[in-house]
C-alpha cells in the first residue's frame with residue numbers, strides 16, 4: 001500500500017505556518033489574508049473546478065496536478081476553519097462497513 005505520510009507532513013507544516021507566520025510563506029499569506037477564511041475557501045472552489053475540468057477532459061498529468069492542489073488547499077481551509085484533520089480521518093474510519 002502507498003505511503004500517505006506526505007499528507008500528514010504537509011498538515012504539520014500548515015500548523016507550523018499558522019503558529020509562526022512568515023512573510024515568505026504562501027500558507028501564511030492565505031491564513032492571514034485580508035479576506036479571512038474566504039481566501040482559502042475560494043482556493044478550494046477554484047482548485048475543485050480545475051480538477052473537474054482536467055478529469056472530465058481526460059488530461060492525466062493535469063488531473064494529478066490539480067488533485068494535489070485541491071488536497072493542499074483543502075488542508076489549508078481545514079486549518080482556517082479550525083477543523084482538525086484528525087476528526088476528518090475519524091469520520092472516514094467510522095463510515096467503514
Ligand SMILES: N=c1c2ncn([C@@H]3O[C@H](COP(=O)(O)OP(=O)(O)OP(=O)(O)O)[C@@H](O)[C@H]3O)c2ncn1[C@@H]1O[C@H](COP(=O)(O)O)[C@@H](O)[C@H]1O
Nearest residue numbers: 010013014017024025026027028029030043068069072073
Ligand atoms: N503544496 C503546496 C502548494 N501548492 C501550491 N502552492 C502555491 O500556491 C500558490 C497559488 O498558485 P495559483 O496559481 O493557484 O494562484 P495565484 O493566482 O498565483 O495565487 P492566489 O490565488 O493563491 O493568490 C502558488 O504560489 C504555489 O506556489 C503551494 N504552496 C505550498 N505547498 C506546501 O506547503 C508547504 C509550505 O509552503 P510555504 O507556506 O510557502 O512555506 C510547502 O512546503 C508545500 O509542501
